[in-house]
Amino acid sequence: MGIAEFELIERYFSALPGYGRGVDLGIGDDCALLTVPAGQxxxxxxxTLVEGTHFLAGIDAEQLAHRALASCVSDLAAMGATPAWLTLALTLPEADEAWLRLFSQGLAAALQRYGLSLVGGDTTRGHRTLSLQVHGWVPEGQALTRRGAKPGDGIWVSGTLGDAMAGLELLQRQQPSDQVPDPFLLQRFYQPTARIELGQALRGIASAALDISDGLLADLGHLLTPENLGAQIELDRLPYSAAMLAQFDPARAQQWALAGGEDFELCFTVPHxxxxxxxQKLSGLAVDCRRIGRVCAEPGLVGATGGEMIALSAQGYQHF
Amino acid sequence: MGIAEFELIERYFSALPGYGRGVDLGIGDDCALLTVPAGQxxxxxxxTLVEGTHFLAGIDAEQLAHRALASCVSDLAAMGATPAWLTLALTLPEADEAWLRLFSQGLAAALQRYGLSLVGGDTTRGHRTLSLQVHGWVPEGQALTRRGAKPGDGIWVSGTLGDAMAGLELLQRQQPSDQVPDPFLLQRFYQPTARIELGQALRGIASAALDISDGLLADLGHLLTPENLGAQIELDRLPYSAAMLAQFDPARAQQWALAGGEDFELCFTVPHxxxxxxxQKLSGLAVDCRRIGRVCAEPGLVGATGGEMIALSAQGYQHF
Structure with a gap:
């Protein structure tokens, strides 16, 4: 890009307010200088989010910024960490001022929501691509990780499942002109909530945890497969939103809940x-969590529903 | 990409040896967990490096990996920091195994050379684009920054200038079939040296520092302009390599030295x-450094050569 274009971009990003602590030197030098608190x-x-693969070409830039940051911060939530800093590598086809204004507005709001400061970045010309690195901290030895589930542990999920896929379906569907897509489901797609407070509350309680980005069963596999364990899922206990149940049939809702992804809810295992x-911890939080199954000593995923047992795969389920 | 492709890519990167200290949990969880040493x-x-903008489409993947890492680590050198960790966001048009093998070989060698561990990453499909984040540490309050130059400070540079542009010129020039481009200049382009030891040695000595990525005069501007200062450069003291002097005329060499960029040498100011x-510090280091000018109280860049004074701009020079 030309120098004037870079200056335009820098103007938008250097004006962003900061919320994370420990920023000794922010944007504008060769490196940012940061302090991790003692004992953390x-x-x-x-x-990375690539236009056309991870987001649609016409997506509202403000929504894109929020969704991009929330999906990254969700990785901090899954570790029980406190968000602090963001670096952003932004590749853009051109320095479109209207796009930059909207994107930086969305980013500012999302940074505030999750308590981060933008501390560095790079801007280059090319196919629209965003790489975001989030940084946070967690008390020494207390991080939630993907390793540690044991047979008999309960399998829990936060919030409701499948909403993001339902929102995407509504977005892509031709709407009659008099019908506005359900705002709750759209919001769940555009502005997923990173479960920061929940992740922190689970430290010392959950035996393993991750966030659901690829789909419940695929992600659950990341907790179970390395331990050579399996799980039984009580399909009738999967949590759905009222909007989902009102607008989609139960079979579709279940398929999205199991295999849909992009909800960025937490999935975690808890010893009895x-x-x-x-x-006790959950009673103080804004998000509901529900036990939806148990870890089993035998590998494989089994769904239980109305006395019937169903073999599950990461893509959904097939009957025995 | 398909799951098999991702697994292929992960296989190459998870096999990379690690050299940085303080890695508590590396690749494979939602976050890497890292410990910054106390007092740092x-x-x-x-x-970000985009194919076609920052590197040629046909570049050898091993060279690309080395050049990409060295150019990023150079930012740590410019702060006087010790390299520790790398995260890599890799966007690729396809999972080309031959490319991945070469790239990961080059990356492994470069990680070893500079003492880093690859601790996390993301792989996506799209136009070939690399975003690298380097992490290091520096004793509290001792980092070199771009702010702090004072009138009268000497302006110093490490190594020789303009070599990377000369190497690129040789690469792009049609060579007679019996002539091999000068290996030193090619090496200076492909495998720039991040001046880590020098950066560390300059802590407490240099008043300001950065690495030369855009060209000496443009980068020097980043040290002077925010302080409302200027500089006088002794043009006859600019450091050239023997290979440069043997193959290019002095005017071309000087233009590349002043405005060429990509050498990743350090430019720093030192109070008298x-x-x-x-x-004393320099006597123990492998790289030569040379004072090439002085910081002046008046803004503007002036070149001195054989008793003549020349007005310089970031793009090079024009006579009065």
């Missing part, structure tokens, strides 16, 4: 002995 | 009182 481990995650403590 | 600030920088200490 640094947690970092990088994610910790369930009372969990209940 | 974290230094981070993210850079610290020059003896600097000489």
């Amino acid at each position: 481990q640094l947690a970092v995650s990088i994610d 002995a910790n369930e009372a403590l969990l209940a | 600030q974290l230094a981070v920088s993210i850079d 009182a610290n020059e003896a200490l600097l000489a």
